[in-house]
Amino acid sequence: MYRYDEFDATFVSERVDQFRDQVARRVKGDLTEEQFRPLRLMNGLYLQLHAYMLRVAVPYGTLNSKQMHKLAYIADKFDRGYGHFTTRQNIQYNWPKLPDVPDILEHLAEVEMHAIQTSGNCIRNVTADQWSGVAADEVEDPRPYAELMRQWSSLHPEFSFLPRKFKIAVTGDKADRAAIAYHDIGLRLKKNAAGEVGFEIFVGGGMGRTPMIAARVRDWLPKSELLGYLEAVMRVYNLNGRRDNKYKARIKILVHELGAEEFTRQVEEEYARLDAPQGLPSDQELERIAAYFAPPAYEDLAENDAVHTQHLVDNKDFAEWVERNVAPHKITGYAIVNISLKPVGGVPGDATSGQMHAIADMAEKMSLDEIRVTHEQNLVLPNVRKHDLFAVWQELKEHKLADANLGLATDIISCPGLDYCGLATARSIPISQDISIRLGDIKRQRDIGDLKIKISGCINACGHHHAGHIGILGLEKRGVEYYQITLGGSGDETASIGQIIGPGFSSETVTDAVETIVDTYMDLRKSGETFLEAYRRVGAEPFKEAVYATH
Amino acid sequence: MPLIRDGKIVEDIWVSLDDEAELPEQGDVILSLDRLKKEANAIQTRSGRTGVVLENDVDEEDVETYLPHIELIALTFPAFTDGRAYSQARQLRTKLGFEGELRATGNVLADQATFLCRVGFDSFEVDNDQSIDVWNKALRSMSVAYQRGYDGEQATRESGPLSQDKAHTSLA
Incomplete structure (x- = not known):
């Protein structure tokens, strides 16, 4: 995996000092909270319901043991002995104190980590397929390019004050485990007709209150030109993305309002006139980065042991x-x-x-x-x-880590919800716990098979409910939480947006509704048919009938 | 409103002219884009220098024909979180080759200093009471940068071995 050289180490350590100074100026009163807010956000520091929350970047989800030990150390020394791994492959600490944060960042820098741009209206931590470099059917390991993008996006002089946050995901495989269709920019390594590997580029996907599947803007781009093309996309967005309404400020709205074709035309026009080589890394630099991702020292083993x-x-x-x-x-x-x-x-x-x-x-x-x-x-x-x-x-x-439920009903994605988050309108963790207990019998889970349940505690959709086979969105009306259910969402290579089935449910009845949906699937499925396949065959009607007849 | 240039607070010799005010023959004036278009001929013959302030939604190509007669362009930051002027500055410098003074106005904070310099700004109207020391410290806070093809004092990977005091010496 990637290792910092003197250049990277200098960058991160100067960034820590810079932030230490900003915190000191805030504490002294030289910076107002309004001025400090975007600065702290660019270093992953949120003000939540009860305390600050620090989100630490795990670039493209890759860690070594030393880094993981350090994350544990920080959890013990500066937090309450635990951390929360997020849907963007990061880790969040829920209880750090503001004056401690520069020290935490210094600890992270020691193991070549940081919290740069894990929040704020900038290019966020780049995510990647978690099986990059090891997946059996991969075209190529995308991580050298994820690292290149990590570097390029860090404190970008032109693209650090965007209309809204900006998320990039990359995969090197046909099977999409990185949900690239739901990202502002989704990248997939693929071969062209000549057998050369390049990027297929999607723009304008996203969740939130207006979920969208990204549009393909480029079928194939030479790998070495990636940063030039990204620059063109970012410039079109930075200049033209809406800034009058934060709910319409993501690039998906720009792509939608212009139409994918016109958006693509503008990007290609900008790209054509870029002085591209000036902004591109040298071949030696690409090779330098790629070398860090060379396969580790695998032993020569037999297929079966x-x-x-x-x-x-x-x-x-x-x-x-x-x-x-x-x-x-x-x-x-x-x-x-x-x-x-x-x-x-x-x-x-x-x-x-x-x-x-x-x-x-x-x-x-x-x-x-x-x-x-x-x-x-x-x-x-x-x-x-x-x-x-x-x-x-x-x-x-x-260590109670051997649950055999990967991809099953209790492998639920959930945002922190109202238990922690200042934006949440409803609790999500207790709902996920309730569903998990209800469907928890492992025999039953195995019988149900592949099922993705995803829960968000507000419209911002951090729990990816739009991409859930069963999605749950927590809302609030007159002080009472209620939960909307969507069906048929998917974040994989057949990405689709879940559709609302009807009126919401109370926190007491939502688990019953989910169980009814699951039971309905069990009754109507054909042999070998997964929940998503069954839903796509029969549509929402049988589920609606069952749920609203009994609740 | 203090004006910063070359790491110092300097006197602002440019005058922002109201659209209604008469265009003086002498002296350095900053016009709106509308006024500039109307006075396109007049500015070519006056002895004073002419500048223009561009709003964030102006297409930079709108100003292209006037560039030979313009020596200052002011770009605005309505809020310091509004980053359109960074891309405008970048376009003016690289695409249109503007070499005159590029001024950042509006809500400009020391914490933006390196970004502003790297996209090509060279003067800064700061609307708050941050001291010049805070500005210069912020400017020196990073000695390295990852993005290629942007200006600034920071070393990039391709610019050769790290010079630890590069930023310091150049600003001294």
Whole structure:
């Protein structure tokens, strides 16, 4: 993975000093809260309901063990012993004190991390497929380009005060695990007719109150021209994006109002007149970055491991965990281990410092020192020998991290909601816990099969409810929370926006409604048909009938 | 309103002219774009220098024909979170090759200093009471930058080995 050189280290450490000075000026009163707000946001610092919240960037979701140990240390020293992994592959601390924040940033800088641009109206932390570099069917590892974009977007002189936040996601695979269609810019590495790898570029996806699927603006762009093309997109947006209404300020609205064709024309026109080479990295620089993502020292292993195969036969729980949580690796004899942060009845995405330390230790010993964070709020050990799977599983079990529910009904995405967030209109964590407990029986979950339930506590949709097979949106009317249900959303390569099925439900009845929807699916599904497939075949009607007849 | 140039507070010799006021023969004046268009001939013969203030929604090509006669362009920041003028400045410098004074006006904070310099601004009307020391400190706060092809004192990866005191010496 990427390592800072002197240049990167200088950048991050000067940024810490700069922020330390800004905090000091704020504390002294030289900066008003209004002036300080955009500055602190550009360093990931929010003012929440009860306290400040610090969001630390995990660039494209990649961590090493040292970094994970540090995240655990920060949770213990400056917070309440836990952290929350988010849908943007970041980690949030919910209880830091303002004067401590510069020190936290200094600790992060020690392990080559930062909180730069994890919030604010700027280019946010770039996210990527969590299986980048290891997925069995990948075209190419997108992370060298994610790193290039991390650098390019950091304190960009022209694009740091955009109309609204800006999110970029990248994948190197046909299967989309990064939800690129729901991003301001989605990038997919693919081969052109000549077999050269380049970027397919989508612009204008997003969630929030106006969910949109991104439009394709470029079928194929040479990889080396990426930053030039991004510059053109950003300039068209920075100059023309709406600033009169924050709910209409995302690039998706600009693309929608201009029409994808006209937007694309403007971008291409800007791109054509750019003095492109001036803004592009040199070949040596691209090679320098790419070298950090060269495959680690994999051993030459056989496809099957006798010890592992025996454990599969002997231990049903282990075999079930392998079936759900372990994915094929591109290197023979290795596997991708997905660690669920969704224990039944737990808080989605939360990890204690003890769990973080344990995962860091496992990564060091058994995953070639790598860890990934997923946008579905889980973690990954990307490089585990099949031979070690049983040991990893046992260790995970010891730390209550061995739930075999990846992609099942209790693998719920949830935003922090009204328990923490200043923007929330309703609680989301307690609803996800309630649903998780209701559907928690693992036999039942396995029987239900692939099901993505996603919960947001307000219209901003941080819980990705629009992309949920079952989406839940918490709202509030006259001081009472209620929950709207959408069906048929998807964030994968067949992206679709969930449709509202009808009137909302109270916090007491929403779990019943979800259970009815699930039971309805079980009754009408054809053999082997997933929830999403069944919904796409039959539409919303049977679900509506069942839900509104009984509630 | 203090004007900052070359790291110092300097006297502003430019006068912003109301659209109704008479165009003087001498002296440096800043006009609105409308006024500039109306006086397109007059400005070519006067002895004083002419500048123009551009609103954020002006297409920079609108001003292109007048550029040979213009020595200052003021761009506005209605709020310091409104970043359109960064792209306008960039376009004026790179696409249109404007080499005169590029002035940032409106809600301009020291914390924007490096960004402003890097997109090509070279004078700053600051509307708050931040001291020149705060401004210069902010300007020196970063010695490195990742983006290629922008101005500024910061070293980029391609600009060779890091010079630790590059920003300091150039601003001393």
